[in-house]
Amino acid sequence: MTSIVDNPPSAERRSPVKGWLAVLAVTLGIFSLMTSELLPVGLLTPVGSDLDVSAGTAGLMVTVPGLVAAVSAPLVTVATGRFDRRMVLVLLVGLVGAANLASAFATDFTLVLAARFLIGISVGGFWSIAGGIALRLVPENQVPRATALIFGGVETASVLGVPTGTFIGDLTGWRTAFAAVGALGLLALICMVLLLPDLPAQRTLRLGDLPTVFRANSDVRLGIALTFLIITGHFIAYTFIRPLLHERGVGDSSTSLLLLVFGLAGIVGNFAAGALVARRLRQTIGTVAMVLTAAMVLLALTSAGGVVSVGALVLWGLGYGAVPVTLQTWILDVEPRATEAASSLYVSMFNLSIALGALLGGLVVESLTTTSVLWIGCGLALLALVTGPWPRDLLARRVASKRRVGR
Structure with a gap:
C-alpha cells in the first residue's frame, strides 16, 4: 500500500533556514496540541465549580482526549496516508484551536467534553505524523537535532504549558486560559501555512x-x-x-x-x-x-x-x-x-x-x-x-x- 509522488522536493535542496523555520512551526503546533490536552490538569477545581461537577467528573477532560488520541494516532495516519502531510497537519492544528475556543464559551460540561473529543483526534494524528517529519524538512545530518526540537514541544507542553495555563486561569478565569490556548493553536496554523513546504504523500502506514x-x-x-x-x-x-x-x-x-x-x-x-x-x-x-x-x-x-x-x-x-x-x-x-x-x-x-x-x-x-x-x-x-x-x-x-x- 504505497503512494509514490513524482520527484518530491529533497530537504538537501531547500534553504537550511527555511527548513529550520518549518521545524519551529511544527514544534509550535505540537506544543499547542499537547498543552491543550493537559491544560485541564491545573484547572479542574475552577472548571468543576463553575460547571457544577465534581473533581472526579472534571477529570474526564483529561480522560476523553487521551482515549481518543490513543485510537486516532494510527487511524488518522492510515486514513490520511495519501494526502499532503502539510495539509493534514494544518487541518489538525486548526481543529484543536477551534475546539479550545469552543470550550472557552461552553455553558455546559457536555459541550466541553465534545470539544475535548475533537482535541483527542488532533493530538493523536498530529503527533504520529510530526514524529518523523524532520527527515523531509532539514538535511540528513541535522535530522536528530530537528527531531529532538519537535519532541521538545511535547515535553515543554507537559512541564511548562500546564502551569502557564493555570497561572492565566487563576488571574483571569479558566475560560481565558482555554481561549489563550485556542489562539495559540490558530497562531501555529498561520505559521505552518506560511513556513511548511508541500509534503506530498510518499508511503502510507498499514494497520x-x-x-x-x-x-x-x-x-x-x-x-x-x-x-x-x-x-x-x-x-x-x-x-x-x-x-x-x-x-x-x-x-x-x-x-x-x-x-x-x-x-x-x-x-x-x-x-x-x-x-x-x-x-x-x-x-x-x-x-x-x-x-x-x-x-x-x-x-x-x-x-x-x-x-x-x-x-x-x-x-x-x-x-x-x-x-x-x-x-x-x-x-x-x-x-x-x-x-x-x-x-x-x-x-x-x-x-x-x-x-x-x-x-x-x-x-x-x-x-x-x-x-x-x-x-x-x-x-x-x-x-x-x-x-x-x-x-x-x-x-x-x-x-x-x-x-x-x-x-
Whole structure:
C-alpha cells in the first residue's frame, strides 16, 4: 500500500533556514496540541465549580482526549496516508484551536467534553505524523537535532504549558486560559501555512504493520509496557495535583507558582536526559522510575505545604521531564527499520495511559482519599523500575563476572 509522488522536493535542496523555520512551526503546533490536552490538569477545581461537577467528573477532560488520541494516532495516519502531510497537519492544528475556543464559551460540561473529543483526534494524528517529519524538512545530518526540537514541544507542553495555563486561569478565569490556548493553536496554523513546504504523500502506514512490529520485537513490547506503567502512574496522581496541594494548605496563587516550579524542573530534566540517553539509555530509564517513585512517596508522607512539598514537586518535575524524550528514544533505538509503526504504537500507549491515569485517579479520589493516588502512582513507577531492562543488564553482568572468576 504505497503512494509514490513524482520527484518530491529533497530537504538537501531547500534553504537550511527555511527548513529550520518549518521545524519551529511544527514544534509550535505540537506544543499547542499537547498543552491543550493537559491544560485541564491545573484547572479542574475552577472548571468543576463553575460547571457544577465534581473533581472526579472534571477529570474526564483529561480522560476523553487521551482515549481518543490513543485510537486516532494510527487511524488518522492510515486514513490520511495519501494526502499532503502539510495539509493534514494544518487541518489538525486548526481543529484543536477551534475546539479550545469552543470550550472557552461552553455553558455546559457536555459541550466541553465534545470539544475535548475533537482535541483527542488532533493530538493523536498530529503527533504520529510530526514524529518523523524532520527527515523531509532539514538535511540528513541535522535530522536528530530537528527531531529532538519537535519532541521538545511535547515535553515543554507537559512541564511548562500546564502551569502557564493555570497561572492565566487563576488571574483571569479558566475560560481565558482555554481561549489563550485556542489562539495559540490558530497562531501555529498561520505559521505552518506560511513556513511548511508541500509534503506530498510518499508511503502510507498499514494497520497490519502495527501488530507485526509489536509481535516481532520484544524490546518494542518492553518500551510500550514501560510507557503504560510510568505514564499511567504519573497521571493517576498528577491529574489531581491541585486538590492534593489544597489539602496541604496551599492556596490558588501558590499552587500556580508551584506548578511553574514543577515545569521549570521538568525542562531541566528533559535536557539532562537528552544528554544521557545517547550513552546510557537503559540507566536513564531506571533513574527516571526511581526519581518518580521517590517524589510521590515524599509528597504522600507530607501532611502540610512547605519546603518538603516544594522539594517533592521539584524532584517529580525532574523525573517526568525526562520521560518523553527517554521513552521515545528507546522506541526509535530498538526499532530503526519500522519507526513510523513503532512510533504510532508508542503515541497510542502514551495517550491511552494519560486517559487511564486520569480515569483511575478520578475513581480513587471519589471512593478513597486524594492522597491515595500518590501511593498508587508510586506503586506503578516502582513496578516499572523492577520490570525494565536494567535488571536484565545487571543479571548479565553478574553472570559474565562469575564466568571470568571461574576461568
